[in-house]
Amino acid sequence: MAVDFCGLELEHPIVNGSGTFDAIAARRVFGDELLARFPFSAFVSKTVTLAPRQGNPPPRLWELPAGLMNSIGLPNKGLAGYLAHDLPELAGLPVPLIVNVMGFSRDEVAELVEAFSVREEVAALELNVSCPNVETGLVMGADPDEVARLLRAVVGLTDKPLIVKLTPNASEVPAVAAAAQAEGASAVSLINTLKGMALDPGSGEPWLGGQTGGVSGPAVRAIALAQVYAVSEAVSIPVIAMGGVQRGRHAQAFLKAGATLVAVGTESFRDPLAGSRVAAELAALNSNTRNPVRGAAIRPGDVWSNDQRHSAKARRADKRPCKR
Amino acid sequence: MLMAATRWGGGEEERPFLPRAFSVLRAPAAGDELHFLLDDVGPGTNRLCELQAGAQLSLVGPLGIGFAPPPAARRPLLVGGGVGIAPLAIWQDQLRLEATVVLGFRDAEHAAGAGLLSGTGGVRIATDDGSLGHHGLVTDLLVSELEADDRAEVYACGPPLMLEAVRALCAEREVAAQLALESGMACGFGACFGCVVATRDGYIRLCVDGPVVSAARLDSAAVPGAPH
Numbered sequence: 001m002a003v004d005f006c007g008l009e010l011e012h013p014i015v016n017g018s019g020t021f022d023a024i025a026a027r028r029v030f031g032d033e034l035l036a037r038f039p040f041s042a043f044v045s046k047t048v049t050l051a052p053r054q055g056n057p058p059p060r061l062w063e064l065p066a067g068l069m070n071s072i073g074l075p076n077k078g079l080a081g082y083l084a085h086d087l088p089e090l091a092g093l094p095v096p097l098i099v100n101v102m103g104f105s106r107d108e109v110a111e112l113v114e115a116f117s118v119r120e121e122v123a124a125l126e127l128n129v130s131c132p133n134v135e136t137g138l139v140m141g142a143d144p145d146e147v148a149r150l151l152r153a154v155v156g157l158t159d160k161p162l163i164v165k166l167t168p169n170a171s172e173v174p175a176v177a178a179a180a181q182a183e184g185a186s187a188v189s190l191i192n193t194l195k196g197m198a199l200d201p202g203s204g205e206p207w208l209g210g211q212t213g214g215v216s217g218p219a220v221r222a223i224a225l226a227q228v229y230a231v232s233e234a235v236s237i238p239v240i241a242m243g244g245v246q247r248g249r250h251a252q253a254f255l256k257a258g259a260t261l262v263a264v265g266t267e268s269f270r271d272p273l274a275g276s277r278v279a280a281e282l283a284a285l286n287s288n289t290r291n292p293v294r295g296a297a298i299r300p301g302d303v304w305s306n307d308q309r310h311s312a313k314a315r316r317a318d319k320r321p322c323k324r
Numbered sequence: 325m326l327m328a329a330t331r332w333g334g335g336e337e338e339r340p341f342l343p344r345a346f347s348v349l350r351a352p353a354a355g356d357e358l359h360f361l362l363d364d365v366g367p368g369t370n371r372l373c374e375l376q377a378g379a380q381l382s383l384v385g386p387l388g389i390g391f392a393p394p395p396a397a398r399r400p401l402l403v404g405g406g407v408g409i410a411p412l413a414i415w416q417d418q419l420r421l422e423a424t425v426v427l428g429f430r431d432a433e434h435a436a437g438a439g440l441l442s443g444t445g446g447v448r449i450a451t452d453d454g455s456l457g458h459h460g461l462v463t464d465l466l467v468s469e470l471e472a473d474d475r476a477e478v479y480a481c482g483p484p485l486m487l488e489a490v491r492a493l494c495a496e497r498e499v500a501a502q503l504a505l506e507s508g509m510a511c512g513f514g515a516c517f518g519c520v521v522a523t524r525d526g527y528i529r530l531c532v533d534g535p536v537v538s539a540a541r542l543d544s545a546a547v548p549g550a551p552h
Contacts, residue, residue, distance in 0.1 A: 061518035270343055
């Protein structure tokens with residue numbers, strides 16, 4: 001099940017979505033056994049911003065019939081705090097570290113990218129572009145030109161793979177992905193959460209402290225699959241897919257849709273070892289020609305493997321090697 | 325076209341989705357049982373209350389930071405409201421000290437759990453409707469205990485407004501209090517940052533830096549957004 005992702009040799013295709021697993025807190029809670037049974041083949045850290053952020057006021061969560069809506073607000077220690085406190089601990093993980101960064105202007109993103117590009121503990125960078133550029137008022141990831149300008153400002157600052165985390169709250173996500181590729185992104189990841197809202201049943205006012213929140217979980221899986229499929233057709237760089245993955249067969253579907261890696265997010269809240277379980281289920285699906293869940297035969301062509309996945313994707317787009 | 329009226333596809337009836345956080349009520353020494361105290365108030369507790377013997381559960385725990393023992397000069401004073409008595413029961417088992425216990429309930433019918441605790445000179449009970457014990461609030465009993473002897477370490481768990489009343493009373497009298505708070509949680513192990521509570525040092529995650537918080541760290545214990 002080993003996967004090559006932008007030159008990183010990963011043990012299996014299952015990683016975590018940024019902000020859905022705090023490896024430092026989890027190690028404190030579960031002990032070093034977590035390292036021996038680490039659920040992901042690479043660890044994607046929570047978003048790091050230049051200045052520290054305390055995040056949105058509570059309440060921050062709203063449960064949905066098939067998922068979760070959150071307005072966490074990217075609390076983090078800021079770049080200096082992350083470098084001093086988090087990075088040394090995360091460097092001890094048994095898997096490569098992907099650091100997710102977000103800036104409120106292109107200069108801020110550039111500063112973050114530069115700071116991490118010189119750190120050998122960091123294997124790759126992911127750009128969170130789901131925030132407004134304070135200079136233009138535009139959500140960076142919602143507009144192809146805005147994403148292109150951002151990448152032009154940062155792509156030359158690092159030799160590390162640069163992943164663009166796409167927002168689903170855009171009219172043409174494949175066009176944004178194509179713009180990212182054209183300007184030198186190494187990979188794209190999607191989907192981030194979808195914007196939603198809940199009202200306090202008593203007062204009728206917005207329930208979440210941040211007014212609106214991001215919807216995740218199985219409720220968004222079909223939307224994610226459609227966007228991953230469309231983006232995979234639009235770009236030749238690797239795609240990290242996520243959205244409501246709970247089982248191996250969900251991960252398999254994203255891989256068939258063209259993804260190279262699949263991230264588990266909200267499901268880790270229900271089961272801290274969900275990543276390992278999904279990876280094991282995926283491996284079982286790939287080693288059997290019979291579906292262990294339903295007992296129904298799978299056509300041999302349906303069985304995922306590295307080669308078949310690449311050829312399936314190659315049918316839809318010309319592949320090119322990713323930047324490293 | 326045919327379908328059952330409930331538990332058929334999505335909709336409100338299909339919650340719960342996330343696991344729920346509970347205090348352990350008792351962990352008997354034999355080590356093969358855990359006891360919980362549940363009040364059927366929402367989709368999560370409703371589903372758990374439906375479970376029959378032999379049903380399977382998923383459990384992650386124990387999680388978080390619990391109560392700490394009192395300094396030698398102070399007597400433990402346990403203050404509980406409703407199902408909030410659960411962490412006080414296991415704390416009493418672990419503490420192995422004589423404790424003063426005051427508990428508040430809606431009415432006599434909801435006070436059955438009082439028997440799970442034992443206090444020096446008995447457990448004092450308050451009910452909202454006066455159907456058992458003192459007619460009034462558990463904080464009335466707390467005040468009378470502190471007036472008799474305020475060399476106490478208060479351990480409290482209950483609804484947000486009760487905890488806030490306990491916090492304010494103890495702050496006024498400079499009595500140390502450890503409060504077991506509750507807020508909506510998604511994961512319980514520090515991953516989601518959803519359960520934060522405002523302290524004087526900023527937000528803390530209640531799942532890993534609580535749920536027991538020293539009252540001295542709080543401007544208010546009336547935590548908004550408890551589980552719905």
